Amino acid sequence: MAVLRPGSIRSPRPRPLAGLLTALLAALSLTLPLTSAHAATTPSRGSAYLGIGVLAHDGRNGTPTTGDATQTEGVDVSAYQGNVAWSTLWNSGVRWAYTKGTEGTYYTNPYFAQQYNGAYNVGMIRGAYHFATPDTTSGATQANYFVDHGGGWSRDGRTxxxxxxxxxxxxxxxxxxxxxxxxVSWIADFVNTYRARTGRYPVIYTAASWWTQCTGDSGAFAANSPLWIARYAADPGTLPAGWPYYTMWQYTSSGPTVGDHDKFNGALDRVQALANG
Known part of the structure; x- marks a missing residue:
């Protein structure tokens, strides 16, 4: 047995106050739930929808001014709306609709069939949209995923x-x-692949401020892809470079009936013309 001599047991050296606080915070971090602002506001992958960024950054709902040129009312929906009462929307004057089909290469809308086919069955002209995530996979990969999961096109006059x-x-x-x-290269990759798969150029939905910030206000796609502009105000505002006019305008995220509401820049026969290609 070891013999302890007097003075051989030393008292622990006092730790500086800063060190004690650091240790205490580290211990608490192991037991407390994550409560940062980022954790509280970042949605789960797959839950994004058309205009989620517009609402977060612009945060307004618009009412188009009266006296506009002839326009045709539309809606866009995602899994957030669940099973949609399409007959109610039809009776309110909605004549076209877009449904979220996919996101990235990891998500398909579980309500897609009810929404996409339901719009068609009440007489609407319908389409599908893909929520892009350029940080996960290439534009070509996502375009193929979109087409393979409901995002194709057929010349039936209603798609x-x-x-x-x-x-x-x-x-x-x-x-x-x-x-x-x-x-710009990522978008071109998507656009060109979608064109090769379907024979059509995709519509591009965006907001002018994002387009300027993230593409340098590129005019590379205006010649072929119809513009679907997002602006929650009384008018669509200044358009991204190259597009002399918008084809569709998402003007609010809280319409009088389900879904985000949109205007097609023309009468119903122009919607049909876009469907027919």
Whole structure:
């Protein structure tokens, strides 16, 4: 047995106050739930929808001014709306609709069949949209995933070309960690692949401020892809470079009936013309 000599047991050296606080905070972090603002506001992957970034950044709901040129009312929906009462929307004057089909290469809308087919069955002209995540996979990969999961097109007079929803990243950096040049290349990859798969150029949905911030206000797509502009105000405002006019305008995220509400820039026969290609 070891013999302890007097003075051989030393008292522990006092720890500086800063060190004690650091240790205490470290211990608490192991037991307390994560409560940062980022954790509280970042949605789960797959839950994004058309205009999620617009609502977060612009945060307004618009009412179009009276006396506008002839326009046709539409809606866009996602899993957030669940099973949609399409007959109610039809009776309110809605004549076209877009349904979220996919996001990235990891999500398909579980309500897609009810929403996409339901719109068609009441007489609407319908289309599907893809929520882009340029930080996860390539544009070509996502275009193929979209087409393979409901985002195709057929010349039946009732099916609109697929739409690329490219807007603020709800899961992280606004531009998905890409430079303007890289973003333009990613969009081109998606657009060209969708065109090769379906014979149609996709509609591009975006907001002018995001487009300027994240593509450098590129005019590379205006010649072929119809513009679906997002602006929650009384008018669509200044459009991104190259587009002389918008084809569709999402003007509010809280319409009088279910879903976000949109205007098609023309009468119903122009909606049909876009469907027919």
């Amino acid at each position: 609109l070309p697929g739409a690329l929803d490219i807007e603020w990243n709800p899961y992280g950096a606004a531009c998905y960690g890409r430079t303007a040049g890289q973003m």
